[in-house]
């Protein structure tokens with residue numbers, strides 16, 4: 001069964017729009033931890049949170065509270081910096097997804113440059129692995145990066161679906177991006193990596209993601225939180241789970 005990890009950053013984005021300068025964010029609304037628990041009640045398989053260097057949405061205490069509160073898996077997205085690695089080792093999420101991070105970007109725009117930073121990523125993978133934390137690498141569906149991801153010893157890759165989502169309404173570019181995802185998932189599976197995917201996925205563009213083989217989990221945030229404004233977050237999660245239910249992995 002294709003699993004759903006809900007990225008609750010966007011709940012925190014809304015909170016920070018009003019409460020950024022308050023010290024005790026946990027008493028402000030909307031609370032991303034309460035949202036995570038509602039997503040779990042609706043049947044999601046994991047909760048994803050991205051602790052950005054500038055703490056623009058999720059803050060450290062959110063991650064600590066998520067770790068204590070949720071019953072599914074906690075996936076912590078973070079940059080590969082010494083401070084973030086120390087934080088992850090202290091909080092112990094189930095899985096860390098290493099992502100690239102540029103301060104000026106609105107959201108994570110590109111994939112991680114694994115081949116160019118193989119020794120640093122391998123070192124972090126080992127430190128986290130020794131602490132019992134799985135590691136996933138958020139990468140473009142690029143043969144060189146997938147090969148490097150396998151060499152790093154990571155258990156998972158998360159294929160960046162942002163380019164596919166951007167191209168979705170133009171037939172030829174969409175087909176091209178879909179083929180890149182299909183080839184990337186096949187290659188990653190072939191070298192023993194487990195394959196997740198995410199970024200920019202919606203109820204509409206999910207339909208063709210069913211053509212990408214070997215997927216274990218999708219991480220979806222913005223569209224679920226957007227739909228939640230109209231339907232409530234539990235219904236939004238159920239709608240996405242319903243749209244994923246007929247996926248066959250190969």
Ligand code: PXP
Pocket residue numbers: 007009050077097099107108138158197198199200201219220221222223
């Ligand atoms: N996966 C990763 C690694 C991300 O950085 C993001 C964006 O926060 C997502 C998945 C979810 O993307 P979206 O919010 O567009 O669904």
